[in-house]
Amino acid sequence: MPKLTIVTDAWHPQVNGVVRSIETTNRELAKIGVDVSMITPEPFASVPMPTxxxxxxxxxxxxxxxxxxxxxxxxxxxxxxxxPLGLMARRWCLRNGQPFSTSYHTRFPEYVAARIPVPLTWLYAFVRWFHNRGGACMVATESLRRELQAKGIKNLSLWSRGIDTTLFRPREKTAKPFGLTRPIFMTVGRVAVEKNLPAFLDLDLPGTKVVVGDGPAREELQARYPDVLFTGMKHGEDLAATYAEADVFVFPSKTDTFGNTILEALASGVPVAAHPVTGPADIIPQGSDAGALHHDLRQACLTALNASRTSARRLAETYSWEAATQQFFDNVVEAREQRRRRGLRQRFGIRPTEANIRGNPAAE
Structure with missing residues (x-):
């Protein structure tokens, strides 16, 4: 049985796409016979992240x-x-000749720069330094791979995501969910600056806006938008039932690398309104009637009101955690092979040319 150790700084009690993706992938890895051990913040003392x-x-x-x-x-x-844990694991792997893979779950440079006045060029230099020594850096979408390639990040591999279509499913809607007037425009996720929530909450839309989730910006936004329902955090069946009450799911973020909540909404039969950026544009194909993408988010919301709930569900059903997990593990295996090839080149002084890289997969 192959043994895999995953090191992550994001873990319970955090509730976010990183934690959900790793947790679900672990369950699927066990089904295909991979023995997974975790190194998480749980056994260590910790301090709160500034801001x-x-x-x-x-x-x-x-x-x-x-x-x-x-x-x-x-x-x-x-x-x-x-x-911190990722940095320490990277250091140990490099010192001990242990091949490793990494993943790029969040736009780390943009998220840090939104809180601390650090130039993006410095932060992307750190990202290159961190990821380029691994055998594979996994990204969720093709558009993100192109973006990171342009910034000098190497060995990029696709690792998509899946959705639990049994939990998240269409359900019969109530006339006035939460006692509110339809149509219900809903967003779900961290209530934080990087989610660009005012771009949604400032819109002039019919019906009612609902925000599901919690985070450092909730208190300020709740006071600023008294007509918006902030439900706080929801989980499991309660969360799934809440999704299914929405008429349109609004995804205002321009910085997410994927958007797990988009899949949850689609699986619930809820059309999606979003900007045509990395994440939404990768999930919702051009011309699809499962939602609407537009640089004018209000226009996207109004168009999505007439989108097809059936098409939304069908699109979600194309995303399988089984397939995503096999993709993940294939990348993990390939990362070790990349390290072996690198070692052979260094040992024998081989400097691959553009021609033999194209013609010989072993030289890549």
């Missing part, structure tokens, strides 16, 4: 993380995040 106290930063020594990896004796190591 975002819900996220805590682990206080651990590099030797601690290294000993935890050594104890598992993994065949493969995957580093999911660029935080």
């Amino acid at each position: 975002y106290p819900e996220i805590r930063l682990s206080l651990a020594w590099p030797g601690e993380v290294g000993r935890m990896i050594e104890a598992e004796k993994p065949d493969y190591v995957h580093i999911a995040t660029e935080g």
